[in-house]
Amino acid sequence: MDSGPALVSILRQGDNLIASIHTALDDSEMVRFQRNLVDEIGQQRSRGVIIDVAALDVLDSFGSRTLRAIAEMARLRGAETVIVGIQPDVAFSMAELGLGTGSVHTALDLEEGLEYLSGIRLPARDDVHRHLGL
Amino acid sequence: MTEDSATAERLAADFPALDHKDEDQLLPQLVAHLRQHRSRLRQEWASRIQQAHLLEAMTPQETADETTSVYDNYVEVLETGSVEALQHYARDLSERIIPRGVETHEVVGIVLLLRDVLARSLFEKYQQDFALLNRVLDAYEPAANRIANTVAVSFVEERERIIRQQQDSIRELSTPVLPVRERLLILPIIGVLDTERARQLTEQLLTGIRTHRARVVVIDITGVPDVDQAVANHLVRTVDASRLMGAGVIITGLSPKIAETLVTIGVDLSKMNTIGDLQSGLEEAERMLGYSSGQAGTVG
Numbered sequence: 001m002d003s004g005p006a007l008v009s010i011l012r013q014g015d016n017l018i019a020s021i022h023t024a025l026d027d028s029e030m031v032r033f034q035r036n037l038v039d040e041i042g043q044q045r046s047r048g049v050i051i052d053v054a055a056l057d058v059l060d061s062f063g064s065r066t067l068r069a070i071a072e073m074a075r076l077r078g079a080e081t082v083i084v085g086i087q088p089d090v091a092f093s094m095a096e097l098g099l100g101t102g103s104v105h106t107a108l109d110l111e112e113g114l115e116y117l118s119g120i121r122l123p124a125r126d127d128v129h130r131h132l133g134l
Numbered sequence: 135m136t137e138d139s140a141t142a143e144r145l146a147a148d149f150p151a152l153d154h155k156d157e158d159q160l161l162p163q164l165v166a167h168l169r170q171h172r173s174r175l176r177q178e179w180a181s182r183i184q185q186a187h188l189l190e191a192m193t194p195q196e197t198a199d200e201t202t203s204v205y206d207n208y209v210e211v212l213e214t215g216s217v218e219a220l221q222h223y224a225r226d227l228s229e230r231i232i233p234r235g236v237e238t239h240e241v242v243g244i245v246l247l248l249r250d251v252l253a254r255s256l257f258e259k260y261q262q263d264f265a266l267l268n269r270v271l272d273a274y275e276p277a278a279n280r281i282a283n284t285v286a287v288s289f290v291e292e293r294e295r296i297i298r299q300q301q302d303s304i305r306e307l308s309t310p311v312l313p314v315r316e317r318l319l320i321l322p323i324i325g326v327l328d329t330e331r332a333r334q335l336t337e338q339l340l341t342g343i344r345t346h347r348a349r350v351v352v353i354d355i356t357g358v359p360d361v362d363q364a365v366a367n368h369l370v371r372t373v374d375a376s377r378l379m380g381a382g383v384i385i386t387g388l389s390p391k392i393a394e395t396l397v398t399i400g401v402d403l404s405k406m407n408t409i410g411d412l413q414s415g416l417e418e419a420e421r422m423l424g425y426s427s428g429q430a431g432t433v434g
Contacts (some may be wrong), residue, residue, distance in 0.1 A: 086378045088340030095374035107380035108347055 008033050010040050016048040016117055017041060017079070018110065022055050030066045038073045046079045048117035052110055054085030064099040071104040080120060082106065084113035160273040165213040167259060168252060176205045179244075179251045186247065188240045192231070200227065201244075208248060212277050217284050224288035232293060241289045242282070249278045309335045311342035317349040318419050319381075322412075324357030332368040339372060343381045350419040351376060354412045356387030366401045373406055382422060383407065386415030 007029055010019045019037050041049060051067060053059060059067075071081035084107045086094070094100065107113040168175065180201050183189055189197050204227070211220045228241070256274060260267035308331065312320045319342055323335065339351060353369075355361075361369070373383040385408045388396075396403060409415040 083378075084380070086380075088337070088344060088375070088379065091340060091375035091378040092336055092371065094378055095371035100374060101378065106378050108344065108349075109380075112347070112349075112380055 008036075010037055012040075012044050012046070013114075015046060016050060016114065017044060017046045018050045018052065020052040020055070024056060024058065025063070027062050030063060034066055034070050034073075037070055038077065041074055041077050041079050049074045049079050049081040050110060050113040050117065051081065051083050052085045052113075053083060053090075054087065054109065056090060057087065059086070059090050059094055059099070061097065061099055064094060064101060068102045068104055071101070080105075080117060082113040082116050084109050160270050161212065161277070164256060164270055164274055165209055167256070168209045168212070171255060172205065172209075175251055175255055176201055179205065179248050182247045182251060183244050186243060188243050188247075189236060191235045200231075204244070205248065208252075208281060211281050211284075212274070215277065217280065220281060220284050221288050224285045225292055228289045228292035232289075232296060238286070238289060238293070242286045245282045245285045249282060252278070305331065305334060309338050311338050311346075313342075313346045313348070314416075315420070315423070315425070317347060317423055318416075319343070319346055319348040319351045320412075320416075321351065321353045322357065323353065323355050327355070327358050327361055327365050329364055329368070332365045332372075336368065336372045336375065340375060340379060343376060343379050348381045350382050350384065350422050352384045352386055352412065352415045352419050354386045354415065355392065356389070356412065358392065359389070360391055361395060363399045363401070366396055366399065370401060370403075370406065377405075384409055384415045384419055386410065386412045 005022075007023055007025055008019060008021050010017055012018075017037070017040055019033075021033070025033060037049070037051075040046070049070075051070065053067075056063075067083055071083075074081045082105045083101055086106060105116060107116050180198060183197065183201065189200075192200070203223075207220055207223050211217060231241075253271070253274065256270055257267065260270055308325060309321065309323065312322070314320050319339075321335065321339060321342075325331075327335070339353075342348065343351065369385070373385075376383045383406075385406060387410075388408055407418075409418055
């Protein structure tokens with residue numbers, strides 16, 4: 001996508017896309033990430049998206065808003081999004097700043113995220129399952 | 135006794151020159167005197183301690199040992215004026231005697247008794263020459279007071295250190311994170327939840343979620359008498375943060391008083407999953423985790 005070490009990677013795994021953010025992104029990089037990811041969803045005909053933010057030690061308001069936006073766009077394009085790997089410190093500072101992921105599901109790590117996606121796919125999409133982890 | 139007088143003689147031979155002022159020769163002189171009559175004065179002191187019913191938590195043998203070393207240290211500090219050694223000794227002593235239940239007033243009491251016993255022996259020695267006695271006391275009193283001060287302060291500091299240490303361990307014990315089932319954590323909170331404890335609770339909970347890969351956490355606050363606004367908001371944020379890490383939180387056991395507080399101060403509880411008691415909370419948690427509910431509800 002761009003030169004230099006990859007800031008993000010978007011990998012396909014079956015029906016899912018696994019997007020990992022490797023380092024703190026500035027706002028324009030965040031926007032580019034959003035565009036690439038939403039493009040990929042269409043190209044790969046993905047049904048699920050996992051955004052792994054485990055490498056981030058801070059997630060600001062723009063970052064969390066963009067993640068929410070990605071999830072909503074993904075839903076419009078037919079894919080369910082899970083955000084995984086939010087670190088304890090990051091989680092608490094986000095909560096303190098009143099930032100959240102809105103209705104977007106969050107999970108502990110990649111494994112949990114995959115499990116969540118496989119759980120909601122097989123039966124009809126159902127709100128009960130979204131509340132599984134509440 | 136012979137050893138004591140030998141020491142005293144040796145000391146009399148070369149008084150350490152504390153200062154070049156004439157007055158300061160008095161201090162070495164009185165130190166020599168105290169060394170010479172060490173045994174008698176120490177015994178007198180020990181009996182005064184007994185009369186005053188101090189240090190009753192200790193055996194006579196222990197009291198004798200301690201008084202001997204306190205005496206020696208005392209005289210040494212009078213001689214050298216170095217408080218550091220005494221501070222060190224006093225801390226050591228405190229460390230030994232605090233667990234035995236020795237109180238602050240006892241420690242201060244025995245040091246003051248020693249001061250008085252020694253002062254009396256000086257009165258006795260210099261009773262013929264009142265002017266000289268005055269000068270001896272001028273040299274003795276500030277040093278003695280400084281010693282009393284040092285010992286008392288060291289003792290209190292040691293006690294405070296122990297109290298701090300205990301507070302730390304109580305605090306650590308006070309917010310246990312217990313894995314009861316795969317993916318299910320329980321945090322029973324007992325006692326007053328202040329800001330510091332709430333902060334610690336959050337930290338332990340969030341790291342616990344990661345370590346145990348928890349999906350549901352039950353925070354039981356049956357044992358919390360009341361919360362203030364700051365703590366209530368902190369709880370809400372903790373619930374949010376847990377959710378960001380992929381774990382749902384159930385709060386159980388809200389007392390009527392806490393419920394009233396939360397409603398009165400207007401904490402946003404819409405995102406809080408609260409359930410009346412721990413038992414129902416566990417049942418709900420198991421339902422969320424997909425365990426079959428029913429009789430399995432009561433866990434440990």
